Amino acid sequence: MSPKKEEKQTAGFEESLQKLEEIVQQMEDGELSLDEMITRFEEGSKLVKVCGEKLTEVEQKIQVLVQGNDGKPSLKDFDDDSAQLKKETT
């Protein structure tokens, strides 16, 4: 076990957000020329859109790992299970 492990990338949202923050910072520092500012603005606007998309691109899915008949684990919808469980308990 090495103490430093590679951190997983999380769907690029964090990176996009970080870039967006940098752009806003650069614009607010006010050192950009007009053309640069326009370029950054366009870039930033794109990133805002990307961020929005990235946040919602994953569809809600709740699954549970089950042992199949062949002994191999597979995923199945968790809601069915919980509904069943509720019926059993009541």
Add this chain to the structure above:
Amino acid sequence: MNRPDNTPLDKTARPAPRAEAKVNDKPTEERHFTVSELNRALQRTIAEKSRVISVEAEISNLGNSRGNLYFSLKDKHSEIAAMIWRSDAQMIRTEPKNGMKVRVKGQAEFNPKRGKMTFMVKVLEDAGKGALHEQFERLKAKLQSEGLFEAGRKKRLPAYPRKIGLVTSATGAAVRDMIHVLTRRFPHLHIIVFPAKVQGEGAAQEIVSMIQLADRGSLDALIVGRGGGSLEDLWAFNEEVVARAIAACKVPIISAVGHETDTTIADFVADKRAPTPSAAAEILVPELAEVLRGVERLKRRMSQEAELRLARLQNRFQAAAKHAVLREPEIIVERFRQRLVTSQAALPRVLLDQAKELRFRVQRSQQDLVHATQSQLRFTEQKLDSLSMKLPQALIEHTKDMRYQLQSSQRELAHATETQLKATKQRLETLSEKLQTGMEKQTLQRRNRLERAQGQLRTLSPFKTLERGFSITRKPDGTIVRDPASLKAGDAIETIFAEEKKILSEVSKNQKGSTS
């Protein structure tokens, strides 16, 4: 020392044999103690000798009076009365029961009023659990010495996890709590439940294999835990295999075992400890609404900055448009006019040509000026147009307003320029008229002078004399004969009369001093 004993203990012990020896003696010096004295002495002695100790025993005769617990501590051979004050009882988590093997910590005290020895218990724990505690401490020390709890090896939790694993019981309240909190905060999640037995025989092993399985599932983060329970219920999370599986897992893990007060080995090894499963869910995912608000804030800051820059640009443009050169092109024209005036003072001969040239140049300058002004305005307008195309809806209003202002200032500018040009042209025409008049005057003057000169010339002409009847005599070589002596007989002479009439004659005789 030799004085009569005044305490019922210690010092009476030594003289006792003597007293015994003289048992029949009259106990003249013997002192009769009261029970109170005896008990107080016993109390003092016990208090001196007694210290806080730990005792292992079984509980019996458990009773409760106003929250104070009374019971006996016993083993196979002996027993002693014991009690726990209510205030201490509240601090003890283990509930004592008859027949329970316990470890108690406290101090023996003698109650002088009742002459009874009581073991005052401050700390009580289940002896069985006490063994577990030792086990816990041993494992904790061992793993700690291996560096498994070090902050440096803890993995950072992802700020925006999308695929999350839950290693827990699929049937407990904990799993439902976690799913509820997770999806409420952040609906766009993929959650996979890795069902494991979390208590009893084989629980630790199941937890381990589920962590290992989850580690292969390309997850962003993992919550390992269960709801509240007794120390035994939670024990699987204090097992070494579980601790090692958590440490080995490459996916960041939040431990969430029991309630806030429960601390397990798993909590020390995990990358993050949550007090409860619900809390783990809250720690792990942000609220989507909050994240979106954050992005919105950034967007607003960006737009505001762009707007500010554009507004500043607009101000600069307006300031430039108001500049004298643009607003009053006549200043430039005036400069040319000045030169024209200066030139007018120059030689009349070149005056007209130069005036023409200057006039042409002034006209060209005017055209250039108007052209340049218009194209500059057009350029700026185009630039602003392209900016407005690039900036979002929020800025379009602003730009529209600006364009309107631009157009109106352009109109004003055009109008002002036109008026100026008209005025300049008019002035030029006046100027040119003056120039013309000046020229004509000068020409007339010259003609007059000429005529005057001609008149004078005419007056002075010899022919005028001839008209009065005089004549001029010339030699054939044209020299005027002023002295007749210069002529001799036979010389040809020419006589000129008025209106250039001439006759030729010959001198016949020269009479000195007279003219023929």
